[in-house]
Amino acid sequence: MTEKIILAGFGGQGMMLLGKLLAQAAMTEGKYVTYFPSYGTEVRGGTAVYHLIISNEEIFSPLIEETDTLIVMNQPSYQKYKGMLKHQGLLLLNSSMIKVNDLHEAHICKIPATEIASKLGNVLVSNIVMLGAYLTVKKLFSADMILDQLREMLKGKKTNLFAINKQALESGIQIVKSLS
Amino acid sequence: MRTIYEKPETLIDTPTHFCPGCGHGIVLRLIAEIIDAWGIRGKTIGLAPVGCAVLAYNYLDIDMCEAAHGRPPAVATGIKRVHPDHVVFAYQGDGDLAAIGTAEIIHAANRGENITFIFVNNAVYGMTNGQMAPTTLINQKTATTPSGRDPVNYGYPIRVCELLSVLDGTSYLERVCLSSPENIRKTKKALEKGFKTQIEKRGFSLIEILSPCPIYWRMDANEAMKHIDEVMSKTFPLGVVKDWEQMN
Amino acid sequence: MKQLLTGNEAAAEAAIQAGCRYYYGYPITPQNELINYMSWRMPEVDGAFIQAESEIAAINMVYGSAAAGGRAMTSSSSPGISLKQEGISYLAGSELPCVIVNIQRGGPGLGDISASQADYFQAVKGGGHGDYHVIVLAPGSAQEMADLVYDAFNLADKYRNPVMILGDAQIGQLVEPVEFHKKHTEYLPPKNWALTGAEGREKRVIKSFYPVKGQLEEFNAHLQRKYKLIEEHEVRYEAINMHDADIVLVAYGTSARICKEVVKKCLQYKFKVGLIRPITLWPFPKEIIRSVAERVHSILTVEMSAGQMVEDVRLAVEGRCPVHFYGRTGGGVPTSQEVIKKITEIEPDNRAAHSLRQLVEVK
Numbered sequence: 001m002t003e004k005i006i007l008a009g010f011g012g013q014g015m016m017l018l019g020k021l022l023a024q025a026a027m028t029e030g031k032y033v034t035y036f037p038s039y040g041t042e043v044r045g046g047t048a049v050y051h052l053i054i055s056n057e058e059i060f061s062p063l064i065e066e067t068d069t070l071i072v073m074n075q076p077s078y079q080k081y082k083g084m085l086k087h088q089g090l091l092l093l094n095s096s097m098i099k100v101n102d103l104h105e106a107h108i109c110k111i112p113a114t115e116i117a118s119k120l121g122n123v124l125v126s127n128i129v130m131l132g133a134y135l136t137v138k139k140l141f142s143a144d145m146i147l148d149q150l151r152e153m154l155k156g157k158k159t160n161l162f163a164i165n166k167q168a169l170e171s172g173i174q175i176v177k178s179l180s
Numbered sequence: 181m182r183t184i185y186e187k188p189e190t191l192i193d194t195p196t197h198f199c200p201g202c203g204h205g206i207v208l209r210l211i212a213e214i215i216d217a218w219g220i221r222g223k224t225i226g227l228a229p230v231g232c233a234v235l236a237y238n239y240l241d242i243d244m245c246e247a248a249h250g251r252p253p254a255v256a257t258g259i260k261r262v263h264p265d266h267v268v269f270a271y272q273g274d275g276d277l278a279a280i281g282t283a284e285i286i287h288a289a290n291r292g293e294n295i296t297f298i299f300v301n302n303a304v305y306g307m308t309n310g311q312m313a314p315t316t317l318i319n320q321k322t323a324t325t326p327s328g329r330d331p332v333n334y335g336y337p338i339r340v341c342e343l344l345s346v347l348d349g350t351s352y353l354e355r356v357c358l359s360s361p362e363n364i365r366k367t368k369k370a371l372e373k374g375f376k377t378q379i380e381k382r383g384f385s386l387i388e389i390l391s392p393c394p395i396y397w398r399m400d401a402n403e404a405m406k407h408i409d410e411v412m413s414k415t416f417p418l419g420v421v422k423d424w425e426q427m428n
Numbered sequence: 429m430k431q432l433l434t435g436n437e438a439a440a441e442a443a444i445q446a447g448c449r450y451y452y453g454y455p456i457t458p459q460n461e462l463i464n465y466m467s468w469r470m471p472e473v474d475g476a477f478i479q480a481e482s483e484i485a486a487i488n489m490v491y492g493s494a495a496a497g498g499r500a501m502t503s504s505s506s507p508g509i510s511l512k513q514e515g516i517s518y519l520a521g522s523e524l525p526c527v528i529v530n531i532q533r534g535g536p537g538l539g540d541i542s543a544s545q546a547d548y549f550q551a552v553k554g555g556g557h558g559d560y561h562v563i564v565l566a567p568g569s570a571q572e573m574a575d576l577v578y579d580a581f582n583l584a585d586k587y588r589n590p591v592m593i594l595g596d597a598q599i600g601q602l603v604e605p606v607e608f609h610k611k612h613t614e615y616l617p618p619k620n621w622a623l624t625g626a627e628g629r630e631k632r633v634i635k636s637f638y639p640v641k642g643q644l645e646e647f648n649a650h651l652q653r654k655y656k657l658i659e660e661h662e663v664r665y666e667a668i669n670m671h672d673a674d675i676v677l678v679a680y681g682t683s684a685r686i687c688k689e690v691v692k693k694c695l696q697y698k699f700k701v702g703l704i705r706p707i708t709l710w711p712f713p714k715e716i717i718r719s720v721a722e723r724v725h726s727i728l729t730v731e732m733s734a735g736q737m738v739e740d741v742r743l744a745v746e747g748r749c750p751v752h753f754y755g756r757t758g759g760g761v762p763t764s765q766e767v768i769k770k771i772t773e774i775e776p777d778n779r780a781a782h783s784l785r786q787l788v789e790v791k
Contacts, residue, residue: 020432020603023432023603024432027430027432027605033432033604033605034602034603034604035432035602035603035604036598036601036602036603037601037603058688060685060686060688060689060692061682061685061686061688061689061764062598062602062685063598063686063761063763065763065764065765221625221626221627222625222626222627222628223625223627224625225496225623225625228635234637235637235639237633237635240631241626241631242625242626242631243623243624243625243626243631243632243633244623244631244632244633244634244635245492245495245623245633245634245635246522246633246634246635246636246637247488247491247492247518248488248491248514248515248518251484251485251488251491251515253485254480254484254485254486254488254489254491254492255488255489255491255492255495256492257478257489257492258450258452258488258489258490258491258492258493258494258495258496258498258500259492259493259495259496259623260492261450261476261478261489261492261493261496261498262450262476262492262493262496262497262498263496263623263624263625266625283481283482283484283485284481284484284485284488286481287480287481287485291478
C-alpha cells in the first residue's frame with residue numbers, strides 16, 4: 001500500500017495541520033511516512049502545498065510526481081495542481097471555494113467545507129471537515145484515532161476547541177455518507 | 181637587598197617582536213602584574229588579535245586563544261559561555277576592534293558580555309606597515325593617507341568608548357594612555373577595574389589605551405609620548421566614559 | 429519512541445543528545461526550524477544559545493566554545509555558509525572540533541530558498557583559504573539527519589576537525605518519523621588541549637599562526653597525515669543493486685532518494701540499474717566507484733547542481749568507463765522521469781530501454 005496525497009490551499013486554511021494529523025496516524029500505525037511542505041517563493045499569502053506519502057514500504061522521493069489523492073481548498077490550488085492527479089485518483093475539493101472547470105477522469109468528492117465550518121461557528125475548522133471526508137472515502141485510519149490525536153494536540157489552553165473540531169470531523173464523515 | 185624591579189611571573193622571559201618605543205609591551209606587563217597580584221593565572225583565558233599584538237600568547241604565561249581579524253569579541257563570547265566563572269579578556273588593536281570587527285564589538289557590548297576588552301589604540305596599522313586606522317587622526321599621514329587623513333575621503337577618527345557608551349549593555353568604559361609613569365599607573369588602575377567588573381559579574385568593560393607607535397608616527401619615543409598628551413588626547417579625551425559604580 | 433520532526437529539528441535534537449551545549453546561529457531559510465528549536469531547547473539543558481549578529485560572529489562563537497572544550501554547533505544555509513568560510517578555515521587550522529549544518533538552497537548570490545546541492549565544492553574542497561578538509565556527511569532523511577549529527581560530534585572530537593552536515597531545503601524541511609538512539613561506544617581522546625585556565629599546568633594556546641619559516645609546512649604535513657587517516661577509516665556509502673548493474677547512478681541526499689525511485693522503476697522493466705549513495709562526501713567513496721567502474725557500461729551522476737560531485741566521480745573512475753551527468757540548478761529538483769529519460773539516452777540499445785522509454789513518454 002502506498003498513498004500519495006497532495007494538499008493545497010491558502011496559507012491559513014489549515015492544510016499543514018490536516019497533513020500532520022494524517023502523518024501522525026500513519027506513524028502511530030507503524031507505516032512509513034514522509035511529509036513535505038513544498039513552498040517556494042510564494043510562501044507569503046500564496047498557495048501552501050504539502051506532499052504526503054504513506055506507505056508500507058520505504059519511501060524514496062518525498063516529492064510526488066503523480067498523486068493518488070488531491071485535496072484542494074481554493075480555486076488557485078485547484079488550477080495549479082489538478083494536473084498532478086493520476087487517472088481515476090481521488091479529487092477532494094472544497095466546493096465552497098472551487099468551481100470545477102475541467103473534465104476529470106477521477107473520483108470527485110465536492111465538500112462545501114468552508115460553508116459547513118462557518119455554520120459550526122469557526123471557519124478555521126474547514127480543514128477538519130475535509131479530513132472527515134477523506135477518512136470516510138479512503139478508510140486508511142479510524143476517526144477515533146484522529147480524535148484521540150486532536151484531543152492530545154488541543155490539551156491545555158485549547159481544550160475548548162476540541163468540541164468544534166469533533167463536530168467538524170463528524171460533519172465531514174456525514175456528508176460523504178450522504179453523497180454516496 | 182631591596183627589589184625595586186622584577187619581571188612578573190606571568191610575563192614570559194623572552195625577547196618580543198615589538199618595535200622600539202612601542203606601547204604593547206607596557207600593556208602586556210601591566211596585565212601580567214595584575215594576574216600575578218590577584219593570583220588568577222589558573223582561571224584566566226586571553227584572546228590575541230590579528231595585528232601587532234598577534235603574538236601576545238608568546239609573552240603571557242596563561243591559556244590563550246588566537247582569533248581571526250576582528251573576531252575576538254565573538255570568540256571570547258564562545259569561551260565565556262563554557263567558562264562563565266573564568267576571567268576572559270580580549271586584547272585588540274584599533275583595526276581589529278574598530279574597523280573589521282566593528283559588528284562583533286558592538287554586539288558583544290550590546291549583549292553585556294561579562295568580558296574585559298583591552299583596546300590598544302595607536303591610530304595606525306603597525307603590523308602591515310603603517311596604513312590608516314579607523315582611529316587615525318585628521319591630517320595624520322599614513323601609508324594610505326600620504327597627504328594626511330582628509331575626512332572628506334576617509335571619514336573621522338572613531339571614538340570607541342563614546343560610541344559604546346550609549347549601549348545599555350556596557351558597564352565600564354575608560355580611556356587612559358601610556359604617556360608617563362603616572363598615566364601608566366592610571367592605566368593599571370583602569371585594567372584592574374576592568375577585571376574587577378568582570379569578576380563581580382558587572383558586565384561589559386572596555387579600557388581604551390592610547391599607545392605610542394613611534395615608527396609609524398615617524399617620531400622618536402619621547403616625541404611620541406608628547407604627541408599622545410598634546411595631540412592625540414585632544415581627539416580622544418582621557419577619563420571615565422561610563423562606570424557602573426557611579427551609575428545608579 | 430518515534431517523533432514526527434523536520435530534518436532541521438531532528439538535527440537540533442540529535443545535537444542536544446550528543447552533548448552539544450553551545451549553539452550559535454543566525455536566521456536564514458530553509459534552516460530556521462533548527463535555530464528556533466535550539467532557542468527553547470538549549471535552556472532546558474542549561475546550554476548556551478545565542479542568536480548572533482552575523483554568520484561570521486556565530487562561527488567565531490563556535491570557535492571560542494570549541495577552543496574551551498565544549499561541544500559546539502552552528503547551522504545555516506548556502507549564503508550564510510559562504511560567510512562562515514573564514515571561520516571554518518580557522519577552525520580547521522586550529523584543529524578545533526565542531527559541527528556545522530548546511531541546509532543548502534539555490535544560488536549563486538541570494539538565489540532562492542529551494543533545495544539545491546550547489547555547495548558541494550565549498551563543502552568538500554575546503555571552502556576557505558588554505559589546504560584543509562572538513563568531514564562532510566550527507567543525510568538522506570530526517571532519521572539519517574539525526575544519526576549523522578550524532579556521529580558528527582564524535583568524528584569531530586576523534587579527529588579534532590570540523591564536520592559539516594550537508595543537507596538541502598528538502599532534507600531540512602521534510603517531516604518524517606525520527607527515533608533518537610545513543611549508540612556511540614568508541615573511545616574518544618581527552619581534550620588535553622582545551623583552554624580551561626592554566627591552573628597547575630603549563631599554558632595552552634589555540635592558534636593557526638605559524639610565522640617561523642618551515643613551521644607552517646610542518647603543520648600542513650601533519651594535517652595531510654590526519655586527512656589520509658580519515659580517508660582510510662571513515663568512508664561511508666550505501667550501495668544498491670551493485671551485483672549485476674549495467675548502469676550505476678551516483679547521487680547523495682535528495683538526489684539519491686529520487687535515484688532510489690529510478691532504480692526501483694528501472695528494475696521493474698528489467699533494466700539493470702544500481703546506485704551508489706555517498707554518505708561521506710569527504711572522504712569521498714573513491715574505491716567502490718573505481719571498482720564498479722571496471723564492470724559497468726557507464727556511470728550517471730545525478731545532482732541538484734550544474735555538475736560538481738561528478739568531478740570527483742570522474743577522478744575516481746579515471747577513464748575506466750564513461751561518466752555521464754544529469755543535473756538541475758537554481759532550486760530545480762530532478763524527477764525520476766527525467767533521470768529515466770537520461771538513462772534511456774545513455775543506453776539506447778539496451779533491451780529494456782524501449783519499454784522504459786514508453787514509461788517516460790506516456791507522461
